[in-house]
Amino acid sequence: MKLTFLGTSAGRPTKARNVTSIALSLPEPQHGFWLFDVGEGTQHRLLGSKLKLNKLERIFITHLHGDHIYGLPGLLTSRSYFEGAVPLTIYGPPGIRTFIDCVFHQSGVHLGYELEIIEVEAGHVFSDSYFTVEAAELVHRMQCFGYRIIEHSQPGKLNLPLLKSLGVPSGPLYGKLKQGEDVTLASGETIRSSDVVGPPVNGRIVTILGDTSPCDNVLVLAKDADLLVHEGTFSGGMEEKAYAYGHSTVLQAAKAASEAKVKQLVMTHFSSRFDDEAIEQLVLDAKEIFEHSAAAYDYGEFCIHR
Template identity: 80%
Template sequence: MKLTFLGTSAGRPTKARNVTSIALSLPEPQHCFWLFDTGEGTQHRLLGSKLKLNKLERIFITHLHGDHLYGLPGLLTSRSYFEGAVPLQIYGPPGLQAFIDCVFHQSGVHLGYELSITEIVSGQIVTDDFFTVEAAELEHRMQCFGYRVTEHSQPGKLNLPLLKTLGVPSGPMYGKLKQGEDVTLPSGEMIRSSDVVGPPVAGRIITILGDTRPCENAITLSKDADLIVHEGTFAGGMEEKAAAYGHSTVLQAAETAAKANVKQLVMTHFSSRFDDAAIELLVQDAKEIFANVSAAHDYLEINVDRVTSETD
């Protein structure tokens, strides 16, 4: 799984940073990606990446502020020009359907692919063979959600030397054992899956939070995650201003990461008042609270690898 940051500025773009959008590339066999927010210019940022719109499968909108949403109509329209575009599903707060309907009606849009829009409430919103996505409301100036993406655990590794010793022929029996089924050899001997398959490999957890003040739901969504993305709009010492605008400081983002026991924190959504040098200083301040923290920049790519046991 890989995150690609397509926009990392708060409120308005700068010369170096576009407004908010994050892509999550999924592992095989999906061969697709998801988007979290689509600030104005997101499709332009995609042109500078390896991501193709016909491989976009889902979009998750945190809230309806323009710096998280205004790129959506253009992106959806342009996607019709890509051959082989798979059906696209969009999830977001109430009002999203009306926004899209209004823009499409007034501009006469006709899409060349299947589009569905789901206006969400807190709870589980997506589940398939590989992932579950949960949403919860955060604390912002308007209704805003955070998303927790949980990869399902994978079967453990086959003990190939032991299988050879036991005389298990390679082929379908291997597959059954790996999926947890016991098998019987031609000799009548039963081979138990639990004896020849290692422990399951835990799935990865990635949490992407929308704009928010510090709140309990941010901690709950982030609990024990491999990586969380948290806004860092303001510097430490600006807590009063952050609260007034429904945002967090970098120190508050670090506190959330620490309380949630996450492995890695990536901060984004920086106020345009901060240049890259200033943001680096903000990161150093946050490290006093949570060590494994970094600042996102446009086109930053972060791989989130599976954690496997030492015996695998």
């Protein structure tokens, strides 16, 4: 699993940073990716990455401020030009359907693929064989969600040398054993799954927050996450201004990461007042509270290891 940041600026783009969008590349055997927010210019940023629009499977929108959704109509329209585009599902706050329907109606768009729009509420959002996604409301100037992506635990590895020594033929029996089933060989001998399969591999947790002031749901969503994406719009000492606009400082982000016991904090959504040198100092300030803090940058990649 890997996060690629396609936009890391707050409110408006700068020469170095586009507005918000984050891509989550899924692990094998899956080969697609999901997007979290689609700020204006996101499809241009995608052109500079290895990500292809026909592999985009799901889009999660945190809230309806323009720097998080103005790139959505163009991206959805361009996706029709890609052969083999799989069906696409968009998840977002109430109002996301009206926004898309209005733009498409007025501009006469006809998509060449199946599009589903789901307006989310707090709680369970989505699940399949590999992941569960949960949402909770944050504190911002409009309804805004954060998302918690939970990878399901996977069966442990087969002990191949032991299987060979026990005379278990490769093929369907291997699959049954890996899924926890005991099998009986032609000789009548029973092979127990627990004897030949290692312990389950724990799934990873990624938390991606929308814009927010500090609140309890930040900690709920981020608890024990392998990676937390938290906005750092303002510097320490600007807490009053941050609160007035429904945002957080980098110090508040670091405090949340520490309290939630996450493994890694990646801060994004930086005010355009900060250049790269200033952001380096913001990270140093955050590290005083939470050592494993980093700043996102456009095209920055962060791997989520087991």
